[in-house]
Amino acid sequence: MVGREHPSGRNAPARTRRRAPGVLHSGMGGGPVLNNRVSNMRIPPFSFSILRPSRGFTLVEVVLVLVISAILVTVALRSGLTISDAAKVEETKQEMESLEHAIVGNPALQNAGVRADFGYVGDVGAMPPTLAALATNPGGYATWKGPYVKARFAQTSDDFTRDAWGATYAYAGGVALTSTGSGSSIVRTFGNSTDNLLRNTITGSVFDVDGTPPGILYRDSIRLNLTVPNGTGGMTTRTIHPGASGYFALDSVPIGNHPLRAVYLPGADTVATFVSVLPGSRTNSELRFASDLWAAGGSTGLILVPNSDSVAGSPPCTDVVFWLTNTSGAAIVLTSFSFSWPSPTAYYAEVRFGSAEVFDKDGSPRGVSGTTYAMSSPQTINPGDSVRVRVQDFRQTNSSGGGSTVSMSEANMTVALSNGSIFTMELPPCP
Numbered sequence: 035m036v037g038r039e040h041p042s043g044r045n046a047p048a049r050t051r052r053r054a055p056g057v058l059h060s061g062m063g064g065g066p067v068l069n070n071r072v073s074n075m076r077i078p079p080f081s082f083s084i085l086r087p088s089r090g091f092t093l094v095e096v097v098l099v100l101v102i103s104a105i106l107v108t109v110a111l112r113s114g115l116t117i118s119d120a121a122k123v124e125e126t127k128q129e130m131e132s133l134e135h136a137i138v139g140n141p142a143l144q145n146a147g148v149r150a151d152f153g154y155v156g157d158v159g160a161m162p163p164t165l166a167a168l169a170t171n172p173g174g175y176a177t178w179k180g181p182y183v184k185a186r187f188a189q190t191s192d193d194f195t196r197d198a199w200g201a202t203y204a205y206a207g208g209v210a211l212t213s214t215g216s217g218s219s220i221v222r223t224f225g226n227s228t229d230n231l232l233r234n235t236i237t238g239s240v241f242d243v244d245g246t247p248p249g250i251l252y253r254d255s256i257r258l259n260l261t262v263p264n265g266t267g268g269m270t271t272r273t274i275h276p277g278a279s280g281y282f283a284l285d286s287v288p289i290g291n292h293p294l295r296a297v298y299l300p301g302a303d304t305v306a307t308f309v310s311v312l313p314g315s316r317t318n319s320e321l322r323f324a325s326d327l328w329a330a331g332g333s334t335g336l337i338l339v340p341n342s343d344s345v346a347g348s349p350p351c352t353d354v355v356f357w358l359t360n361t362s363g364a365a366i367v368l369t370s371f372s373f374s375w376p377s378p379t380a381y382y383a384e385v386r387f388g389s390a391e392v393f394d395k396d397g398s399p400r401g402v403s404g405t406t407y408a409m410s411s412p413q414t415i416n417p418g419d420s421v422r423v424r425v426q427d428f429r430q431t432n433s434s435g436g437g438s439t440v441s442m443s444e445a446n447m448t449v450a451l452s453n454g455s456i457f458t459m460e461l462p463p464c465p
Contacts, residue, residue: 119216122198126213130222133194133203133211136168136182137161138224138231138289138313148291148310154182155231156290159263161207165195175267230314234287236260238319239280240296242327247280251361252298252328254338257458258321259295260284260309273446273458278340287311296321299456303327335362338449338457339420350441351464352428356449356457359420368413370452372406373425380440383427387413398434401425406450423449 139153154162157179162168168182169191183194196202199215209225225231240256241247248256254275264270265288276282276296288311295306305321342357354373360366371385371392381400385393385407392409395401415421429436443464449457 123216123220125198126215126220127222129194129197130203130211130213130220133165133168133183134222134224149312150291152290154178154180155288157263158265158267159288159290160232160265161209161228163207165203165205166192169194173267177263177267177269225313232265232288233285234289234311234314235316236284236287236292236294236309236311236319237316238282238294238321240276240282240321240323241280242323243325245322246326246328247278248276248328250278250340251337251359253278253280254340254459255299255457257297257299258282258284259297260287261293262288263290275458289313294319294321296323298323298327299458302456335360335364336366336415336451336453336455337361338459343447343459343461345442345461345464346424347426349464350439351443352426352439352441354425354428354442354445354447354459354461355422356459357420357422358415358455360415360417363417365417366415366453368409368415368452370406370408372404372450373401374404374448374450375442375445378440378442378445380428380430380442381432381436382425383429383436384425386422386424386426388421399432400429400436402432 135151135153137153138155139149139151141149141151143149143151154168157177158175159177163172166172168180171178171180197213197215197220199213201213201215204212204214209223209228209231211222211224213220239247240258256276258274258276259271261269261271272284274282274284291308291310293306294309295304297304303323303325305323307319307321309317309319311317337359339357339359342355344355345351345353346355347353368387373382381402383395383400384391385401387409390411390413392411392413393401393407394410401407413421427436428440428442429438430440431437441464442461445461447459447461449455449459
């Protein structure tokens with residue numbers, strides 16, 4: 035090969051190629067040869083010791099991990115218990131509310147805007163002696179309409195007496211229910227006292243159709259009857275007369291819906307209503323007859339003179355005395371009478387209208403309660419006149435002589451006369 039001409043005029047020498055260290059190049063025979071610097075390097079042998087930690091966990095580290103783990107477990111357990119207790123508290127409160135509704139009713143249950151549910155107290159007229167009385171009739175009470183509670187599904191029939199922890203509710207027939215299963219007391223009250231549930235008041239007024247009150251002449255001819263449960267499984271009817279203004283008041287009334295009737299006795303005119311008595315209430319009710327009774331002189335015109343009824347005769351007060359007045363514009367003729375009283379057992383001998391003796395059975399038989407007798411002579415009471423009536427000599431037996439005398443002190447007597455007049459008297463004590 036001819037070299038290129040050098041500037042000096044001579045052929046330039048061939049350049050020697052520099053080989054980078056560690057680079058493969060062609061050797062003799064065309065085989066690759068590693069640069070001497072690379073081939074002379076020493077590569078340390080691979081060792082698994084680099085995968086192993088240089089040391090283990092210390093005891094302090096292990097203890098620290100265990101302490102942290104215990105704290106986390108405790109917190110988790112406490113959180114779980116707190117959630118569980120909260121659920122039991124809520125369950126118990128809901129059941130206590132249900133028990134309250136069983137005892138005094140649910141005020142949300144209404145019919146046409148009137149409360150319809152008064153629970154055990156409204157039906158029986160007394161507090162349940164125990165919670166068991168809400169599920170089982172405590173004494174064969176006719177007015178008991180339970181069961182007022184339902185047992186939880188698949189549990190015993192008395193489970194409603196225990197809270198969510200299984201502890202028995204504390205209840206002693208009052209207005210407080212207490213749960214102690216949580217370790218503290220959960221209390222639910224359903225009234226300030228039992229008086230709020232059992233001793234309420236009904237007030238009101240009685241008028242005739244045009245709003246006229248009965249006045250002093252007619253007040254004793256009106257009888258107000260309130261029927262309520264008596265607390266022992268039965269019903270009782272309380273009877274009073276209104277005042278001259280028509281005003282009346284009935285105390286010690288249990289909660290519930292109770293029938294109230296006003297009866298004008300001479301003509302048996304009646305007006306009735308239901309009174310809804312709420313806890314701790316003073317309920318007002320107006321009763322208005324459909325007829326113009328007072329202005330027209332009443333249905334018969336004959337009235338019982340107010341406060342004229344009494345017992346007389348030497349103790350033990352064996353005679354009954356009262357006065358009648360004719361308030362009509364016409365004469366009233368009487369031809370028969372009857373006297374009725376529930377107790378005591380007694381029979382009378384004579385009846386006098388004014389000075390006239392219209393009944394004389396001093397022998398046998400004597401006058402019997404509820405029996406109508408004809409007068410021996412008709413009695414006429416002129417307009418505006420009054421007559422004194424005396425029923426005499428009440429004794430124990432319906433035989434000649436009648437046996438021992440009987441006091442009519444504080445007896446309740448009803449008088450019925452042939453003209454349709456009916457009067458009820460609550461006789462005073464023997465003076």
